[in-house]
Amino acid sequence: MTGRPHRLGRVGALACAVGALTVVVAALPWLRGDDPARSVLRARLEDREIDPAALAAVRSELHLAGNPLQGAADWLIAAARGDFGTSWVAGVPVRDLLLPAAGASASLAAAASVVAVVVGVALVAPVAWALSGERRSPGRCARGVRVAGAVVAALSEVALAAALLILVGVRWRLVPVAGWFGPSYMLLPALALGVPTGGLFARLVVIAADVTAEEPWVRTWRAVGCGRITLTAGIVRRAVTVAVPQVAVLFAGLLGGAVVVEQMFAVPGLGRLSLQAALAQDLPVVQGCVLTLVLAGTAAGASGIVAQRVMLGAAGAAATLVPAAPARSLRPRRRTPLVMAAVLTAPILAGLLRDPHGVRLEQRLSVPSWAYPLGTDPVGRDVLARFGHGAVLTIGLAAAVTAAGLLVGLVVGLRGSAARVGVVDILNALPFVLIGLTIAAVLGPGLVSAAISAALVACVPIVVHTRSLAAEVRASGYHQAAVLAGAGAGWILRRHLLPAVIGPVLAYAVTRVPSTALAIAALGFLGIGAGHDTPEWGAELSVALDYLERAPTLAAAPVLGLILLGVLAGFAPAELGQRPAD
């Protein structure tokens, strides 16, 4: 008995959200709370004295407006004409920096898409084949492929990129590791970016295929003696159709989510450009990059929805086909994640008992020994100790951030249709690192910026999950009965919505902690999270990569930790996120 959301309303809300985001981007230089001209001088001159004459000169040189409204309006008008202003640091037009970077990013994204599709097909095909069979329970092979898919999807880009860099690039010297001078330079970044995306793509399609295989037409086709290949193709086609909007967003993420990979392999793309600009507080460049990536993401998302409508027709697209939230993931043996958690916990506990700050320059970069089981870092600090303390910092911060996200998620998610579209959906589609970059550009790099951006991002899936659970309650017969029994909004919230939502959302939030920790580590790696002296996994990894040639084992601890954490994040929903059957 609830009204259907009006389509114009949806499009309007989305347009409003994109518009609002654009205005925020346009106002970035003023959001920092001090005079942009002063920021420019600081960016250019570092620590030198700033005198009023220099400020006035900068203002007239860059045409900086006196107040934020005027400034934002000026920037938007210029941006609409394709003029993104002048870089505060390099002094050249931002457009001249953006175009080549966008080219590099686009070709990297294209190569990564190819990798993702190959990985995705390899993972989906055996599962779909098993689903088209007569047997109710899938065979061991299909099960193995499912687990492999979950693991691949859970690989963090930071960890995978570092592992590829260490093994393929440095150890075996098969392909060049840094730069952008030809197709061979593209291989490692494309793999690092494409493989996890392929895993996620496969996961979305497999979830859709599971639902599809239960549909009545599959039985009908089987009953009329349809060949197994035809049936497999039918299931895959329908599953892909259903998953298309999410897949489109995934591929948009290849463009914007590439910051880590571009930084690690020194690819001169949009991500690296925006990172360097954010670190140098060169806001016009950040503005240009963010706007480009937001527009590309929106275009990809919109084309996904259009593609689905075209593939399904109006009637099919109107029906809700598959839950958008990760409703079902595979259920491995209960032992596997527990074993992995134990493997992860043991060295963390061991490290916590040791001193992470003691500098012993005479012992720098030593190989693993009894005294230092994981060796020492470039200033002779105990790597095992830093691993343990870093875990507490990274995972503890992630837990705190997730708790904040849980509160926000419940408040926003339980509100009615107003929260249905808009900021949340935009945040959902934006690559995480991009949000971190923007916030670091405004607030300056540091653990606080990282925590704020992680909180912003962590609450999004919780909002989405809460929202879909609440929508389920609102569509239920007992909600309708309560309304007709005269229940007010407060009663329904207390007696029906909260009891139905709180348990599953809490469990879901717990499963999000590892991925939030990965995100915080990624920011730390990029230098916009924890400082380099803080024992934090991402920051540690970033230091370790500088010493790859001399001490390859240095990177092993954070890389393995991040991989384990990622795989745990991939398994966790199966263990905890399942809603108890009503």
Place this chain on the structure above:
Amino acid sequence: MTLLTAAGVTKRYPAARRHPLGRRPVRTVLDAVDLAVSAGERLGIVGGSGAGKSTLLRLLLAVEAPDAGEVRFRGRLLRPAAPGRLRWFRREVQFVAQDPYAAFSPRMTVRDVVSEPLRCLRVPGDHPRRIDESLRAVQLDPALASRLPSTLSGGQRQRLALARALAPRPAVLVADEPISALDAPVRVAVLDLLREVTVATGSALVLVAHDLAAVRRACTRVVVLDQGRVVESGPVDQVFRTPRSAAARNLIEAIPRLPSGVTR
């Protein structure tokens, strides 16, 4: 005395666009429907799928507003409003849900379910006693009060839905296809119970069904809807014996019967 009236109610919904940029066509679901429910009366509303039964029900329950015409209860105009402003109406008109398997929160006990309208509608009086009374009225053992609805059978759940509706002692009970999710023997029992309970409590009954036989078993008067219009109305036996509209004849023919000559 007339309690619930609908006068010339019309409801239109936007239909699906033919192509993405086209104008949204409008579908008239109810077309100038008149209806009156008197105290103690048992009225059946029948019609095939898409006849507008459920929409009419939503208008009668003040969940939606008609595009034209008006719905009144005891002479007062009804419009959808905040729960507090409709409390007077909800105390007098209660709803029996369609699907007894979905009608109860999986987290609320039988007692919570029956007490929900009493508490939400701020019904004065001794609630525990009323809950007991309501459960007894539908032949449910009050000892079940601490159980979860999921442990009850389909027929017991439908009784529970009825007990919940009876708890505030309404003047009108509105039931939307209350038997469509039940087995045949349970259906008859629920229909008989609906009839007996309304006779015993003196409340009126509005029973919506696509099955004329169900209405015949429980009601005295029937309104036949077809494509949003009232095509026939009158005493249920008269409509059953001498249907004047094609829609009513179709509904009667749709009632399954054993072929003559078949013996059990």
